[in-house]
Amino acid sequence: MGITVGFDLDMTLIDPRPGMVAALDALAEESGLPLDGEHFAANLGPPLDAVLRGFEAPEERIPELVDRFREIYPELVVPSTVALPGAHAALDAVHRAGGRTVVVTGKFAPNAARHIKALGFEVDVLVGELWSTGKAAALTEHGAEVYVGDHLGDINGALAAGAVPVGVTTGPCSRAELLEAGAEVVFDSLAEFPAWLAGLSPRA
Numbered sequence: 345m346g347i348t349v350g351f352d353l354d355m356t357l358i359d360p361r362p363g364m365v366a367a368l369d370a371l372a373e374e375s376g377l378p379l380d381g382e383h384f385a386a387n388l389g390p391p392l393d394a395v396l397r398g399f400e401a402p403e404e405r406i407p408e409l410v411d412r413f414r415e416i417y418p419e420l421v422v423p424s425t426v427a428l429p430g431a432h433a434a435l436d437a438v439h440r441a442g443g444r445t446v447v448v449t450g451k452f453a454p455n456a457a458r459h460i461k462a463l464g465f466e467v468d469v470l471v472g473e474l475w476s477t478g479k480a481a482a483l484t485e486h487g488a489e490v491y492v493g494d495h496l497g498d499i500n501g502a503l504a505a506g507a508v509p510v511g512v513t514t515g516p517c518s519r520a521e522l523l524e525a526g527a528e529v530v531f532d533s534l535a536e537f538p539a540w541l542a543g544l545s546p547r548a
Contacts, residue, residue, distance in 0.1 A: 346442030347544070350483050350507065352493035353449035354388045355515035356534070357431040358459055361385040363421030370420060371413050377401050387516050389495035391450050391475050417455045427463045428514050430534030434492070435466050437538035444468040446486045448501070450475040480504035490544075492537065499525040508544075510537070 453472025479501030494515025
C-alpha cells in the first residue's frame with residue numbers, strides 16, 4: 345500500500361493572493377471596517393475569524409463578516425488563483441507511487457473544493473476549516489505519513505499528527521523559520537518534492 349501525503353492549500357498548492365486582496369478589500373468597503381487586503385494576502389494561513397480579530401473587527405460582527413467573505417469568494421478569488429510551481433507534479437508523484445493525497449486546509453471546504461476543481465488537481469480527500477495543531481485530527485484519521493505546508497502552523501499540525509513535516513518557502517515563512525519549527529526538509533517549491541518522495545525510506 346502506498347504512502348498517504350497531506351498538503352496544505354493556500355501558498356502550498358495554490359496562489360490565491362490577488363483574489364484575496366480583492367475579496368478582503370471588498371469586504372472592507374461593504375463593512376466600513378479598516379481591513380487590509382494586501383496585509384491579509386501576504387500572511388495567509390490563520391483562520392479568517394482570527395484575521396478579522398487582528399484587524400480589530402467587532403466580535404459580534406465576525407460571524408456575518410465570515411459568511412459574507414465566503415459568499416463573495418467564488419467570484420473574486422477562484423478565477424484569479426493559479427497553481428504554484430510543482431503542485432500538479434507533487435500530487436501526481438504521490439499517485440504514481442501508489443499513494444493517496446489529502447488536502448487539509450484552514451479554508452472553508454466548499455471554496456477549497458472550487459479551487460481543486462478549477463485547477464484540475466487530483467485529490468483523494470479534502471478537509472477544510474482546520475488550523476495548526478487542529479489539522480492533526482484529520483491527518484491522523486486519514487493516515488497521512490507526510491504533511492506539506494508553507495506555514496509554521498502546518499509544521500505544528502504535522503508534528504502533532506506524527507507525520508513527517510515538510511516545508512515550502514512559497515508562503516510567508518522563511519526556510520529558517522520552518523526548520524526551527526521542526527520541518528525535516530524545506531523546499532523552495534513543490535517542484536523539488538517528487539525527487540524527495542522517490543528517495544523517502546518507509547518508516548518502521
